[in-house]
Amino acid sequence: MNTIWSSCIQNIELLYRTRQLRFDDRFKENYVRAFGIDGMKRILEIGAGPGALAQALKRWYPHAEVTGSDRDTAFLAFAKTQRPDIEFVEADIASLPFSDGSFDVTISNTVQEHVEPSKFFGEQYRVLRPGGACLVLSSRKGINIVSDSVTEMSEFEKEMYQKTEQYDRATNEKYDVGKYGCSEQELPLEMSRYGFQQVQTHYVTVNLTPDSDQYDAEFAVKMIEANRSVHLNSLESLPHTAPGVVSDAEMKKWSEAVNRKYDKRIEEYRSGDKRWDTNVSVIMVLRGIK
Numbered sequence: 001m002n003t004i005w006s007s008c009i010q011n012i013e014l015l016y017r018t019r020q021l022r023f024d025d026r027f028k029e030n031y032v033r034a035f036g037i038d039g040m041k042r043i044l045e046i047g048a049g050p051g052a053l054a055q056a057l058k059r060w061y062p063h064a065e066v067t068g069s070d071r072d073t074a075f076l077a078f079a080k081t082q083r084p085d086i087e088f089v090e091a092d093i094a095s096l097p098f099s100d101g102s103f104d105v106t107i108s109n110t111v112q113e114h115v116e117p118s119k120f121f122g123e124q125y126r127v128l129r130p131g132g133a134c135l136v137l138s139s140r141k142g143i144n145i146v147s148d149s150v151t152e153m154s155e156f157e158k159e160m161y162q163k164t165e166q167y168d169r170a171t172n173e174k175y176d177v178g179k180y181g182c183s184e185q186e187l188p189l190e191m192s193r194y195g196f197q198q199v200q201t202h203y204v205t206v207n208l209t210p211d212s213d214q215y216d217a218e219f220a221v222k223m224i225e226a227n228r229s230v231h232l233n234s235l236e237s238l239p240h241t242a243p244g245v246v247s248d249a250e251m252k253k254w255s256e257a258v259n260r261k262y263d264k265r266i267e268e269y270r271s272g273d274k275r276w277d278t279n280v281s282v283i284m285v286l287r288g289i290k
Contacts (some may be wrong), residue, residue: 002090006074008171012050013231016078017226019052022281023110023204024219025043030062031172034202034285038132040104041065046093047111051079054086057107067103069096069146094119098127101232107135120180121194128290136195136286140184140203147277149265158176160246160254168234187286196288204285209278210269221266227279228262 025080031063037043041064045054048068050124058066069091076088077188091097093108093115106124124134153161172178182190188199228272235254238246268275 002071002075004175005072007143008237009051009175009177010227011236012074012078012132014226014229014233015075016052016082017222017229019049021208021222022073022283023053023056025056025059026219027204027206028056030204031263031285032055032060034204034272034287035107035135036287037061037105037135040133043067043105043107044069044098044104044220046106046108047120048088050120050269051075051086053107053109054079054088055083058083058086063184064105068091079115088172091121096123096127099277100126101129101132102127104129104132105135105197106132109137110139112138112187113178116178117182117190118194118202121191121196121210125195125290126145130284132290134191134192134286134288134290136187137283138284138286140247140282140284142205142282143278143280145276146227146278147265147275149268149275150261150277152259154257157254157257160250164238164242167238169244171237184284187284191286191288198287198289200287202285202287204283206281206283207278208280209276211274211276217270220269223279223287224262224265224269228258229270231262237286259270 016124043057043061043064045057045064045066045068048054048070049072051068054066054068055077057064066086068079068088071090071092073090076090079086079088089097093111112120128134177216179181184201188201191199191202210223232255235251235258238251264276
């Protein structure tokens with residue numbers, strides 16, 4: 001059983017919530033245009049995590065057979081409970097358990113930067129049929145403006161951050177988090193290097209601004225709650241990444257402080273007190289053909 005990623009790097013519920021927002025049907029048209037895979041029937045997602053993108057693919061391409069793969073057992077168990085009609089397989093990108101030419105499409109989201117390129121591109125090239133499409137999604141620098149309600153920190157919180165920040169860096173280094181990241185210029189060159197042709201780049205912008213009147217209240221609150229989850233996840237992973245550094249009493253006090261901030265932000269939203277905090281994601285979509 002492998003649960004390193006879900007235990008130490010990204011909480012299951014957190015990753016699911018944030019990806020649900022980014023792959024919401026409100027943004028479908030932009031993704032579908034960039035993907036260019038209409039009519040392709042067999043889709044494999046690499047590093048599916050808790051399954052949010054696989055679910056979106058099944059909605060957007062209802063006649064396709066979608067398979068999700070991940071090496072984290074806990075992610076897969078969660079994904080299977082959400083959509084039992086999608087096949088999820090435990091697999092490492094370095095050695096996929098599929099025969100040559102098994103799929104029309106391979107797709108991944110924020111996976112490339114963690115995997116050595118020859119393994120990442122080589123295995124996808126192998127399992128794709130001739131003429132199949134490889135789609136690589138990666139997050140690029142966007143806009144992140146946090147409400148004052150959330151950024152304010154007590155002396156206690158500052159002390160806790162000072163005690164723990166070094167352990168976050170150590171965890172990332174230990175598990176090669178982001179070790180193989182490529183720039184917007186380097187990534188297409190890497191894809192071409194491993195045999196893919198007709199390489200294209202597209203950029204999808206996902207605007208998550210709760211106070212913008214284009215969004216209904218339910219979706220706006222989901223944005224705020226997703227940010228809460230991100231904040232709390234950094235605390236909840238500490239027993240794994242920094243055992244014994246923060247006491248149970250400190251952890252409880254810290255979590256309560258974070259929750260108060262987000263409760264206040266939701267109250268502000270519901271009362272019409274606009275803060276215009278925003279998270280604008282720029283997602284690079286790299287597309288190549290075998």
